[in-house]
Amino acid sequence: MDKARELLCQSLTWRKQHQVDFLLDTWERPQLLQDYYTGGWHHHDRDGRPLYVLRFGQMDTKGLVRALGEEVLLRQVLSINEEGLKRCEENTRVFGRPIRCWTCLVDLEGLNMRHLWRPGVKALLRIIEAVEANYPETLGRLLILRAPRVFPVLWTLISPLIDENTRKKFLIYAGRDYQGLGGLLDYIDRDIVPDFLGGDCMCDIPEGSAVPKSLYRTAEELENEENCLLTDSIYKSASIFKGAPYEVLIEITEASSVITWDFDVSKGDVLFNIYHSKRAPQPPKKDSLGAHGITSLGAVNAQLIDKSWVLGKDYSMVEKALTCREGESVQGSHITRWPGFYILQWRFHSSAASATSSLPRVDDVLATLQVSSHKCKIMYYTEVLGSHDFRGSMTSLESCQSGFSQLSAATTSSSQSRASSTISRIVCPTKPSGHCG
Numbered sequence: 427m428d429k430a431r432e433l434l435c436q437s438l439t440w441r442k443q444h445q446v447d448f449l450l451d452t453w454e455r456p457q458l459l460q461d462y463y464t465g466g467w468h469h470h471d472r473d474g475r476p477l478y479v480l481r482f483g484q485m486d487t488k489g490l491v492r493a494l495g496e497e498v499l500l501r502q503v504l505s506i507n508e509e510g511l512k513r514c515e516e517n518t519r520v521f522g523r524p525i526r527c528w529t530c531l532v533d534l535e536g537l538n539m540r541h542l543w544r545p546g547v548k549a550l551l552r553i554i555e556a557v558e559a560n561y562p563e564t565l566g567r568l569l570i571l572r573a574p575r576v577f578p579v580l581w582t583l584i585s586p587l588i589d590e591n592t593r594k595k596f597l598i599y600a601g602r603d604y605q606g607l608g609g610l611l612d613y614i615d616r617d618i619v620p621d622f623l624g625g626d627c628m629c630d631i632p633e634g635s636a637v638p639k640s641l642y643r644t645a646e647e648l649e650n651e652e653n654c655l656l657t658d659s660i661y662k663s664a665s666i667f668k669g670a671p672y673e674v675l676i677e678i679t680e681a682s683s684v685i686t687w688d689f690d691v692s693k694g695d696v697l698f699n700i701y702h703s704k705r706a707p708q709p710p711k712k713d714s715l716g717a718h719g720i721t722s723l724g725a726v727n728a729q730l731i732d733k734s735w736v737l738g739k740d741y742s743m744v745e746k747a748l749t750c751r752e753g754e755s756v757q758g759s760h761i762t763r764w765p766g767f768y769i770l771q772w773r774f775h776s777s778a779a780s781a782t783s784s785l786p787r788v789d790d791v792l793a794t795l796q797v798s799s800h801k802c803k804i805m806y807y808t809e810v811l812g813s814h815d816f817r818g819s820m821t822s823l824e825s826c827q828s829g830f831s832q833l834s835a836a837t838t839s840s841s842q843s844r845a846s847s848t849i850s851r852i853v854c855p856t857k858p859s860g861h862c863g
Contacts, residue, residue, distance in 0.1 A: 433559070433562075435692050435693075435753070436559070437559060437560045439690065439692055439805055440559075440560060441560070442690065442805070443805065446504065446508065446560075449505050449508050450505060450508050450512070453501055453505060455502065455505075456494065456498060458490075458493055458494060458641060459490070459494060459502060460632075461632065462485070462489065462490060462635065462637050463485065463490065463502065463632065464480065464482070464484045464485045464631060464632050464633065464634040465478065465479065465480040465481065465482075465485075465506070465631060466478070466479060466630065466631040467479075467509065468531075468618070468620065468627075468629055468631070469614075469627075470529075471529040471566075471613050471614045472613055472614060472615060473525075473566070474520070474521040474525050475514075475525055475528045475529045475566050475567075476510055476513035476514060476517060476528040476529070477528065477530075477531060477618075478506065478510065478528060478529070478530045478531070479530075479531045479533070479620060479629060480530065480531070480532045480533070481533045481535075481536075481622070481631060481632075481633070481634055482532050482533065482534055482537065482541075483533060483534040483535045483536030483537040483541075483574075484533075484535070484633055484634030485634050486540075486634065486635065486636045486637045487540075487543065487546040487549075487550075488540060488543045488545075488546050489636055489637025489639075489641075489642070491543075491545055491546050491549050492639075492643065493637050493641040493643060494643075495643065495647075496548075496549040496552060499549055499553065500549075500552065500553055500556060503553045503556075504556070504557075507557060507560075507561045507564065510528045510564060511561075511564065514526055514527065526564070526566075527565055527566035528564065528566060529565075529566050529567045529568075529613065529614075530567070530568045530569070531569045531571065531614075531620075532568065532570045532571065533571050533622070533623065534570060534571065534574060534577060535571075535574075535622075536634075537573075537574050537576055537577060537580070538574070539576060541576075542576070542580060542583075547580075547584075550584060551584060551587055554584060554587050554588065555587055558587065558588065558589060558592070562589075563591075565592060565595060566595065567595050567597065567613065568595055568596045568597070569597050569599070569604075569610065569613060570599065571599050571610065572599070572600070572602075572604070573598050573599065574600075577598075604623070605624065610623065662807070663804070663805050664772070664803070664805075664806065665801055666694070666696055666773065666774050666801070666802040666803070666804065667774060667800060667801055667802075668774040668800035668801075669774070670774075671771050671772060671773040671774070672771070672772045672804070673730050673769050673770065673772075674769070674770040674771075674806075674808055675707060675730055675768075675769055676767070676768045676769075676770070676808075677706075677766075677767055677768075678762045678764075678765050678766060678767075678768055679765050680765065680812060680813055681762060681763060681764055681765055681813065682761055682762060682763075682813035683761075683762045683811060683812055683813050684759050684761050684762070684810065684811040684813075685700070685759065685760045685762065685770070685808065685809075685810050686757075686758070686759040686808065686809045686811065687756070687758055687759070687806065687808050688755075688756070688757045688806065688808075689750075689755075689756055689772075689805060689806035690754070690756075690804065690805045691751065691752050691755075691756070691802065691803075692752070692753075692803045692804065692805060693801070693802055693803040694752055694775075694801065694802030694803065695750065695752055695775040695802065696749075696750050696772045696773060696774065696775050696802050696804065697747055697748070697750070697773040697774075697775045698747070698748040698749075698750055698770075698771070698772055698773075699743060699745070699747050699769075699770075699771045700743070700744050700745040700768060700769070700770055701731065701741050701742065701743055701744065701768070701771065702741060702742050702744045702762075702764065702766055702767070702768050702769075703731070703740060703741035703742075703766060704764075704766045704767070705741075706767055707730035707731055707732065707767060707769065708730065708732060730769055731769065741769075744760060744762075744768070749775060750775075752802075770808060772802070772804055772806075774800065774801075774802055775802075
């Protein structure tokens, strides 16, 4: 249970960090990918599962990697998996029974040594790793057809990364073996067998051809974009240790500006506080100057507030301290009354009361797992809005909380808010399942 819970939290955090919930709506496939990527959805199998067909043997993997880079290919595969989840929901309604996975048909006709090009294999391994970590048990069956003699070499390279339960779902056919008893017709109806496999159904999937070398990008261009999906995120991760709070320091030069926050507690329990001071806490290192005369002074794992300062005299608490339990997602905002320095602080908090926190039913089970280490982890996003964006007509909104089971809803809310007008962002920072104090 501990391992399963850890993997679940990691995957939900990954989805929110990289806005995977919006991939189908926001990502536009490059034309080159549409022309040379030899895969697509094709009806469904005998069990009602969506059927994805990939003519891997006809694909110029080296050309795609050299022209597009690993990142684009990874996003392509993630979009396929997201589309698969969507099609499973649709087929569940159509067939009147739960459809939770799909079938993949891979045609290896044409596979040769060029498919074993090292950077291409590396890209394939990275893609498999991402899919295995974030889409478990979504593949119902994998039919590998017309496997040539070179296939065992490729299989030796990739099979160690594939989960044992997943490997059991692989059915491999060499030559024309798929046409006989126990072959393709046991899993898909005859009238939807693709034409390139000897059937009568036209399959609208590119046949594949070599990507022109004139479209290849330089090594420098590809390197500059590598790993964007792992680093390009509006959210930041932070660790909070016992006795060492994590703090974000913001300078406000204009009263009635709005500080907004959105964070998830992925490990341990934390106390969230917001303080104000007219004096700059030490060290007053300035990292960047924001819009509306607002300066972000960065975040540190150190006590910025001087030990000699007295609460109520040298600095003040501007929001009631909020206890945030492991697995909760929290959003809120604060309208600043005075210019000066504001500190958003997350402090380690004992998790002894975790089991008594008010969480959704699924999270009640997770909350009983106690955190024994003196370390907490959060993922957070903060934004400061200038006063003239909302004309000072709103009041501060107290934090809204919900469990990890609603992370997708949290992502939807926060992203929709950033895409809409500034006033909408202030009025609607909550999620459907959240509860306002």
